[in-house]
Amino acid sequence: MNKKSFITKEKAMEIAKIYPTPFHIYDEKGIRENARAVKEAFAWNPGFKEYFAVKANPNPCLIEMLGEYGCGCDCSSMTELMLAKAIGMRGEDIMFSSNNTPAEEYAYAAEIGAIINLDDITHIDFVEDILGRLPETMSCRYNPGGVFKMSNGIMDNPGDAKYGFTTEQMFEGFRILKEKGVKNFGIHAFLASNTVSNEYYPVLAGQLFELAVCLKRETGAEIRFINLSGGVGIPYEPDTEPNDIRLIGEGVRRAYEEVLVPEGMGDVAIYTEMGRFMMGPYGQLVTKAIHEKHTHKEYIGVDACAVNLMRPAMYGAYHHITVLGKEDALCNHKYDVTGSLCENNDKFAIDRMLPEIEIGDYLVIHDTGAHGYAMGYNYNGKLKSAELLLKEDGAVEMIRRAETPRDYFSTFDCLPVYNRLEKA
Numbered sequence: 001m002n003k004k005s006f007i008t009k010e011k012a013m014e015i016a017k018i019y020p021t022p023f024h025i026y027d028e029k030g031i032r033e034n035a036r037a038v039k040e041a042f043a044w045n046p047g048f049k050e051y052f053a054v055k056a057n058p059n060p061c062l063i064e065m066l067g068e069y070g071c072g073c074d075c076s077s078m079t080e081l082m083l084a085k086a087i088g089m090r091g092e093d094i095m096f097s098s099n100n101t102p103a104e105e106y107a108y109a110a111e112i113g114a115i116i117n118l119d120d121i122t123h124i125d126f127v128e129d130i131l132g133r134l135p136e137t138m139s140c141r142y143n144p145g146g147v148f149k150m151s152n153g154i155m156d157n158p159g160d161a162k163y164g165f166t167t168e169q170m171f172e173g174f175r176i177l178k179e180k181g182v183k184n185f186g187i188h189a190f191l192a193s194n195t196v197s198n199e200y201y202p203v204l205a206g207q208l209f210e211l212a213v214c215l216k217r218e219t220g221a222e223i224r225f226i227n228l229s230g231g232v233g234i235p236y237e238p239d240t241e242p243n244d245i246r247l248i249g250e251g252v253r254r255a256y257e258e259v260l261v262p263e264g265m266g267d268v269a270i271y272t273e274m275g276r277f278m279m280g281p282y283g284q285l286v287t288k289a290i291h292e293k294h295t296h297k298e299y300i301g302v303d304a305c306a307v308n309l310m311r312p313a314m315y316g317a318y319h320h321i322t323v324l325g326k327e328d329a330l331c332n333h334k335y336d337v338t339g340s341l342c343e344n345n346d347k348f349a350i351d352r353m354l355p356e357i358e359i360g361d362y363l364v365i366h367d368t369g370a371h372g373y374a375m376g377y378n379y380n381g382k383l384k385s386a387e388l389l390l391k392e393d394g395a396v397e398m399i400r401r402a403e404t405p406r407d408y409f410s411t412f413d414c415l416p417v418y419n420r421l422e423k424a
């Protein structure tokens with residue numbers, strides 16, 4: 001087993017005295033070390049910038065921390081743009097990679113100077129109508145269709161994805177944008193998700209660099225950046241080798257030197273929009289066993305549920321579980337670990353071999369730093385948990401409080417019944 005909790009049972013008990021379970025906790029040291037490694041892996045490219053995908057974890061404290069390593073924000077909605085602006089991101093620190101975008105969001109993105117990454121050719125006119133004229137810098141999202149293959153086979157299925165311009169539309173789009181006065185161009189593509197392989201970015205980069213060369217030749221567009229977007233994965237399962245960002249950076253550099261440099265395009269900046277890789281492993285959901293149930297199966301009921309972490313219920317995703325204090329115990333009990341939603345898919349684990357669990361045990365659900373809290377919702381009237389930060393010096397800081405019933409009822413404040421809810 002190579003998956004270890006970054007907090008011990010003693011620490012969990014100490015924290016739970018102040019912040020009751022369930023809570024998400026993040027590891028400052030891990031986040032910082034990884035952000036530094038990303039920066040170093042692409043240091044060969046002077047224009048490199050990671051635009052952290054805010055949707056993966058929209059906590060301003062964590063995003064500000066990434067900002068110390070030069071990261072900007074990749075946003076795809078109004079509130080994500082507002083959040084980026086509020087923490088001091090400015091202009092080209094913000095990438096707006098949205099799709100099916102409402103007019104007011106484009107208007108706001110332009111107002112705060114974000115780089116607009118168009119998802120569709122029809123949005124050229126749409127944005128021009130809203131803004132009066134197009135910004136000088138624009139990016140287009142590419143979707144070549146078909147399947148995305150690497151040496152170990154098919155990785156994903158872009159042909160089924162709603163995103164992006166076709167190849168023909170990229171050429172036509174660049175021509176139109178150029179005619180309309182756009183001066184600096186970007187190319188963006190997100191073709192495979194959660195790739196646990198050092199090959200994904202280099203293969204994608206190779207394809208986008210070739211496309212960039214053709215686009216420049218045929219349209220004369222000045223290509224300023226190539227955005228490899230997200231998709232760099234993490235191993236959710238134990239015993240899987242994690243990605244090595246240094247090797248990934250080196251692989252991208254090789255493709256860059258093979259394809260772009262000979263074409264006189266050695267000044268193109270590499271951008272990324274990683275979410276999962278930046279934050280996923282550095283978050284954990286800590287929850288307590290509150291019931292055991294012996295019926296047709298053996299169940300452990302915990303005080304977290306799918307509103308705290310939706311991925312297992314939504315995708316059947318595996319999240320490793322550690323029973324704190326029993327790290328070295330034999331995994332000789334088979335459990336379904338369940339939440340309390342009235343939905344049978346509210347299970348963090350199914351038929352999972354774990355040590356014997358007693359009521360009161362603390363369970364750590366691993367790798368919840370990305371698409372964890374962020375995907376939370378309020379079904380069954382469940383309230384979202386707090387988010388905590390384990391600082392490098394071992395102190396624990398609350399970086400988002402838990403929701404209260406008052407938060408849950410607050411959108412009824414237009415109704416007379418609200419006063420009664422408030423007092424209930």
Ligand SMILES: *Cc1c(COP(=O)(O)O)cnc(C)c1O
Pocket residue numbers: 053055056074097098190193194229230231232273274275276277370
């Ligand atoms: C979700 C998303 C990302 C981040 O993806 P990860 O797999 O978390 O790295 C980046 N860019 C866009 C446009 C996205 O939708």
